[in-house]
Amino acid sequence: MATVTEMSRQPRVVIVGGGFGGLRAARALGKAPVRVTLIDRRNHHVFQPLLYQVATAALSPADISAPIRHVVRKQRNTEVLLAEVTSVDVERREVHIHDLAGGLDRSVPYEYLVLATGADQSYFGHEEWEQFAPGLKSLEDATALRRHILLAFEAAENLMTTDPEAARTLLTFVVVGAGPTGVEMAGEIAEVARKALIADFRHINPASARIVLVEAMPHILAAYPEALAAQATAKLKRLGVEVRTDTRVEEVDADGVTINGERLTAKTVIWAAGVTASPAGRWLGAETDRAGRVMVRDDLTVPGHPEIFVIGDTAHTIWRGKQLPGFAPVALQQGAYVAKVIRERVAGKEEHAPFSYFDKGTLSTVGRLYAIADIRGLKLAGFVAWVLWVVVHIFFLIGFRNRFVVMFQWAWAFVTYQRGARLITNVGEAQTEIARRESVGSGWRR
Ligand SMILES: Cc1cc2nc3c(=O)[nH]c(=O)nc-3n(C[C@H](O)[C@H](O)[C@H](O)COP(=O)(O)OP(=O)(O)OC[C@H]3O[C@@H](n4cnc5c(N)ncnc54)[C@H](O)[C@@H]3O)c2cc1C
Structure with missing residues (x-):
């Protein structure tokens, strides 16, 4: 084990x-002879592929997240800072941060910098739509969405006898974007409406909820082979989801959406249509693609800066002539790769094999007990694919307690059709949210 003096001489890696x-x-740098500073504006790591389960009340926020500090607690060479990075001075090799606990601004020097700041929603130049059609990127988004969906049923129940038209608007849910997130959300809302809530209300029939999935492309799930996408479409239709392909969103406001010239009144619009990379490219003054992803070299460094790596959703990586998608396995493999390169550099090795991606395939659920899978040429749709999806997602959850708890929650939810996390918190605030959207037409509040 290195002494304090030895450690202070070791190169500093800022992630x-x-x-x-x-x-x-x-x-992966936990045992390397470097000092690691890991900076995040949140104190927790989020398992984003399960966010929609929180948004639809199947899981609780704590089931799919883990405090970052706890995850790296055994690494003596690693410190964690709860701070927002605001810029990077590439000449002085410093990261500028706003300390979110103490409120101070300061700089953190580095010898190696790894930028892994992910992506945000893109509204294709219509940022004003965000207030009416929030996306799903964080636990805050997921819990706000859960509250909104559950409250929509409550408000419809209260209004059904006096204003059935308003109640129907409350029971209309529009999901924009039929990539995996949009498909999973639409399928789960259908399950909630048709199964979990079916016996709970007296004035409304939750199963009458209208769920519309809107996609600009000719078919849903563009990353999957067309045959699998067609099976997913058929399953969504069996769940009662209206799938509108070749359909563009032209307007989003407090009362719904306009799609291909048609007006759909809805009190819940969920945005799952596009992503834009974090502003890392601007911090570096580096070349980016149209979505703001940094164009990196084959060793994931920024051209002209062998000490700066950009990975995951923030990087534009070409592999075997194709751009790698914004998927968790890409980010994971790139994280492991840059750690290896840094270890080699610290050991004096200057030449490195380029990053190489191992494609394990893709999986998406469509409602309860059904998924599609495209695994190295093996194409599956149905229950077996769903079991595979469960195993993969449980396996990759960080922290044993989470895995155990999540497994139990799921088993319970699937046996009983119930959703243990059906809590509406801050009811007063939530009521005014819906009321505000009803009366003055403003957007959601997180
Ligand atoms: C709803 C949803 C479902 C998904 N489902 C799947 C799926 O089923 N399968 C799959 O493979 N992929 C899925 N993905 C994509 C996958 O989650 C991403 O590809 C992956 O998270 C990218 O990892 P990353 O490390 O690049 O970024 P992230 O995991 O997004 O991490 C970025 C981190 O940077 C922090 N950060 C950002 N900016 C700053 C700043 N300025 N200062 C400090 N910290 C900052 C953030 O707080 C965050 O912790 C899904 C994504 C979403 C949103």
Whole structure:
């Protein structure tokens, strides 16, 4: 074990982002002769692929997250800072941070910098739509969405006898974007309405809820082979989801959406349509693609800066002639790779094999007990794919307690059709949210 003096002489690796890529890099440097500073604006790592389960009340926020500090607690060479990175001075090799606990601004020097700051929603130039159609990127988003969905049923129940038209608007849910997140959300809302809530109300029939999935492309799930996407579409339709492909959103406001010239009144619109990378490219003054992803070299460094790595959703990586998608396994493998390169550099090795991606395949659920899978040429749709999905997602959850608890919650939810996390917190605030949207037409509040 290195002494304090030895450690102070070791190169400093600053990792920004404790998501999939950054956390994997930090863990892989746990025993390396470097000092690691891991900076995140949240104190927790979020398992984003299960956010929609929180948004639809199947799981609680704590089931799919873990405090970053706890995850790296055994790494003596690693410190964690709860701070927002605001810029990078590439000449002085310093990261500028706003300390979110103490409120101070300061700089953190680095010898190696890993930027793993992920992506945000993109509204394709219509940022004003965000207030009416929030996306699903964080635990705050998921719990706000859960509250909104549950409250929509409550408000519809209260209004059904006096204003059935308003109640129907409350029971209309529009999901924009039919990638995996949009498909999973639409399928789960259908399950909640048709199964979990079916016996709970007296004035409304939750199963009459209208769920519309809107997609600009000719078919849903563009990353999957068309045959699998067609099976997913058929399953969604069996669940009662209206699938509108070749359909563009032209307007979003407090009362619904306009799609291909048609007006749909809805009190819940969920945005799952596009992503834009974090502003890391601007911090560096580096070349980016149209979505703001930094164009990196084949060793994931920024051209002209061999000491700066950009990984995960923030990087534009070409592998075997194709751009790698914004998927968790890409970020994880890139995190492990940059840690290896840094270890080699510290050991004096200057030449490194380029990053190479091992594609394990893709999986998405469509409602209860059904998923599609495209695994290295093996295409599956149905229950077996769903079991595979469960195993993979449980396996990758960080922390044993989480895995155990989540497994139990799921088993319970699937046996009983119930959703243990059906809590509406801050009811007063939530009521005014819906009332505000009803009366003055403003957006959601987180
Ligand atoms: C709803 C949803 C469902 C998904 N489902 C799947 C799926 O089923 N399968 C799959 O493979 N992928 C899925 N993904 C994509 C996957 O989650 C991402 O590809 C992956 O999280 C990217 O990892 P990352 O490390 O690049 O970024 P992230 O995991 O997003 O981590 C970024 C981190 O950076 C921090 N950060 C950002 N900016 C700053 C700043 N300025 N200062 C400090 N910290 C900052 C954030 O707080 C965050 O912790 C899904 C994503 C979402 C949103």
